Amino acid sequence: TCPVGVATQDPELRKKFTGQPEHVVNYLFMVAEHARQVMAKLGFATIDEMIGRVDLLEPNDAIVHWKAQGLDLSPMLMPAQAPRPGVEVFCTTKQDHGLDESLDNRLIELALPAIEGGEAVSAAMPIRNINRTVGTMLSYELAKSRDESDPLADDTVHFRFHGSAGQSFGAWLAHGVTLELEGDANDYVGKGLSGGKVIVYPDRKSTFVASENVIVGNVALYGATSGEAYFRGRAAERFAVRNSGAQAVVEGVGDHACEYMTGGRVVVLGPTGRNFAAGMSGGIAYVWDVGGGFASRCNLEMVALQKIAEPSERHEVRRMIQRHYDYTGSEVARRVLDTWDFAVQQFVKVMPEDFARVLRERAAKEEAAQLSERGVA
Template sequence: MMRKCHKNTCPVGIATQNKTLRERFDGRVEDVVTFFQYMAEGLREIMAELGFRTIDEMVGQSQKLKVREDIAHWKYKNLDLTPVLHIEQAREADGVYNQTEQNHNLEEVLDRKLIQAAIPALEKGEAVKAEFPIINTDRSAGTMLSNEISKVYKDQGLPQPMEVKFNGSAGQSFGAFLAKGVKFEVEGDANDYWGKGLSGGTLVLYPDAKSNIVPEDNIVVGNVCFYGATSGESYIRGLAGERFCVRNSGAKVVVEGVGDHGCEYMTGGVAVILGSTGRNFAAGMSGGVAYVWDKSGDFESKLNPELVDLDPIEAKDKALLKEMLTKHVEFTGSEVAKSFLDNFEASLATMVKVMPRDYKAVLQKRKAESKQSKEVEAV
């Protein structure tokens, strides 16, 4: 066990984004297929010994299990497995395993309405605007829509924008895998996995105009936002829960505060945090960049410094921050971002830049190589 999966330094080239290390992995797809075939064959042999032909036949047949009496360890001394080994006597009309096909109600999900609204975009490449109510049982809104978009336009996304406004409380995985060219705007709040796998789309969130909450003091979106996002943008007026931007690898996002483990395992993209963070920020972060507005001056105590440095704000950082915060104000009406921009230079004094060391070294090397190449061309 190397215990390096979170460090981007996997010596055999599996759990890493490093191209040099990945060259060490010589595995083939055929090997994976063979592995699972042998697993299945091993299972088939055990099932044959027990007298079963299918996995379904094994469900509930606990009489085939034996309790070991030869384990004297104190942890097992008072362990009673009777409830686990109880043999359920099913009614004659019922079985002991799944007898009814589960109905996922996919024909009734919100995405069906979104796809219908998107027909002008899908068939004619036209711009689309729409508005829908949303509740917290509307899960993965936009995922099926993005699938339809990818069928027509591949990874290029829509040629003209599709803008959809939602009112209410968005369910889990809102905007998951949202395609390029689509902008979803929520007036209300949202649950976990916001922007999961975001693939070029834009997500905007701000509290209901009728609400009297102070956005920067209240959580408006749940945990694990932007898990595995590859591209796209998002602007959130308010606080997010834990594991914000975990494994983000390309999305550019703005939020006004996060919980524990922010930017965990992040490999790319940009995260702008206009407020405080929880503990263990940037654990396993190997790429991308994060900016934290450290007005209270305690951010360093919450940082996991194993892989990252705190770097000074440079000219290119200023330009990026101004661009993203201007959009944040435009899309959400954020008072926090407006305050930052109104006192831009003074605010930058308390803005902290979090940069992974290895990623920084790669960027510096590329910059040096590019400069050298230009000098050679000039000669």
């Protein structure tokens, strides 16, 4: 239901948006004013006074449905104080998220030379699944200290971890930061990736076949805007959903991969689940389709399946796979590279049709501009 470009970073598409931030502010003011009027009619001065007042609720007869006949919904309107006299019905105690114990505090301390002076920093340490959103607070400190036009150089901050990372490992990771994990990670790896680099590969002592096992959980790279990710192993479901600019290599994905993707590049060196590329309006995916059955698992409503024909594009895909091998030691990547001339023919290029049209129009305009300049000259 979302129109193409609604969440884009493409300057050409952003020009088509006619709204203004002030419109949103005004709308919310009007919502607040309407809420104030309703509260005044009910005799309330604050929201907190309203919470728990189920005695003021009543069923709407206009939406009574025959399917609900026989249902007794009265327990849903029982006051919270009935079973537990004196219980609070709204938040009175501030939540403690344990940020003072976050692993990022140590990372920030170690990264001070980079934060304050842009100096290179590296360190290694263990990680556990209780360590969540590792790298996020660090990225915040780096973002505060650096001008957007002068980001850190790649790999300025490089932390190596060993173990099983908690949820949101590398979330919103800033440019110049590399998080390398020997082990595995839970859901939301690289969520909102913002220029950083995430590398995950199995424990070197493990005996299982990496490409046949899940190495990162669900919804990896959700909403990523830029950066790189290399996963030696498979990702679970909803990989790279709403990716708008990150580049990633993975060795297999679950259902709904690249859903609503608007930008970036994804290389899949293995099998995919069903509904691949549903709602994908931008970016490009490349799937190594050894068995030839990928088309039946791809949602073809908005994309077309092609071969990688252009030499420059083949070179770019090969470069991404080479980096995947260099960072993770992937056996799958090595096999592809060793047989590249044959393997490249097995790749399927997943290209959104609207995105392809935009690229063609842009190329035509650039060519026309060049011809015009030559004519003037």
